[in-house]
Amino acid sequence: MHDLSVRQHAVSLLRNGCRNVEVAERCGVPVGTVARWKHADLSRRHALPGRRPSTCLHCHGDPLDRSAYSYLLGLYLGDGYIVQPRQHRAHSLAITCDDKWPGLMNEVEHTIRLVLPNNTPCRVSRGGCHDVKVYSKHLPCYFPQHGPGKKHERPIVLAPWQQEIVTAHPWRLVRGLIHSDGCRITNWATRTVAGATRRHEYPRYFFTNTSADIVRLFTDTLDAVGVEWKACRRAGGAVNVSVARRASVALLDEHVGAKW
Numbered sequence: 391m392h393d394l395s396v397r398q399h400a401v402s403l404l405r406n407g408c409r410n411v412e413v414a415e416r417c418g419v420p421v422g423t424v425a426r427w428k429h430a431d432l433s434r435r436h437a438l439p440g441r442r443p444s445t446c447l448h449c450h451g452d453p454l455d456r457s458a459y460s461y462l463l464g465l466y467l468g469d470g471y472i473v474q475p476r477q478h479r480a481h482s483l484a485i486t487c488d489d490k491w492p493g494l495m496n497e498v499e500h501t502i503r504l505v506l507p508n509n510t511p512c513r514v515s516r517g518g519c520h521d522v523k524v525y526s527k528h529l530p531c532y533f534p535q536h537g538p539g540k541k542h543e544r545p546i547v548l549a550p551w552q553q554e555i556v557t558a559h560p561w562r563l564v565r566g567l568i569h570s571d572g573c574r575i576t577n578w579a580t581r582t583v584a585g586a587t588r589r590h591e592y593p594r595y596f597f598t599n600t601s602a603d604i605v606r607l608f609t610d611t612l613d614a615v616g617v618e619w620k621a622c623r624r625a626g627g628a629v630n631v632s633v634a635r636r637a638s639v640a641l642l643d644e645h646v647g648a649k650w
């Protein structure tokens with residue numbers, strides 16, 4: 391058990407923008423404890439009346455950063471999940487990010503801030519990865535695809551306003567889907583040309599998902615931006631979409647790129 395004053399000091403440092411690691415060091419508590427305190431503090435503050443209201447494009451008519459939204463929609467449909475609250479508590483959206491890619495994790499957090507400027511995201515350690523998480527009771531307004539059960543067990547159909555955004559910002563959706571459920575890999579082979587052995591690299595992109603609707607949304611959007619792809623079904627029902635043609639890989643390199 392930690393002294394209450396230690397916890398209060400930690401929370402005030404967190405509210406001033408100190409990072410978890412730094413707070414852990416300054417207060418002499420494990421970083422996991424700091425993350426839990428931060429979490430509790432955020433959810434408590436959302437429950438308090440009289441605070442600035444959560445952002446909502448529908449309920450409050452707040453403006454929406456449409457390009458950021460298209461990316462966040464891709465992240466959510468790829469690998470994100472929204473958790474239904476217990477009574478009277480806000481929904482949470484979590485995007486799981488591998489600790490191997492800190493740059494990507496920062497972009498995810500930054501994007502959440504752009505889409506939901508009144509709601510503060512946080513990071514919850516899960517051992518080897520972090521959930522970048524945000525709480526808001528308006529998340530179902532932003533992601534009407536939210537529902538009980540797994541995404542591949544229910545139809546995923548974009549609302550007309552979402553499709554309009556995706557049509558205007560197709561690359562952002564593709565980027566979000568690949569960053570969450572895809573990857574860029576480099577195969578290589580050697581060839582002997584005029585007596586000399588040369589190494590050739592073949593970069594490719596992959597996207598794997600079990601929802602036929604999400605795969606179709608991905609491939610329709612690739613078609614719209616002129617990327618050639620091939621799909622094959624894997625054992626277990628997931629579909630693997632690969633992009634291997636040089637011109638198409640070059641387009642994805644320009645707009646998506648490897649994780650970092």
Ligand SMILES: [Zn+2]
Pocket residue numbers: 446447448449450527528531
């Ligand atoms: Zn709303």
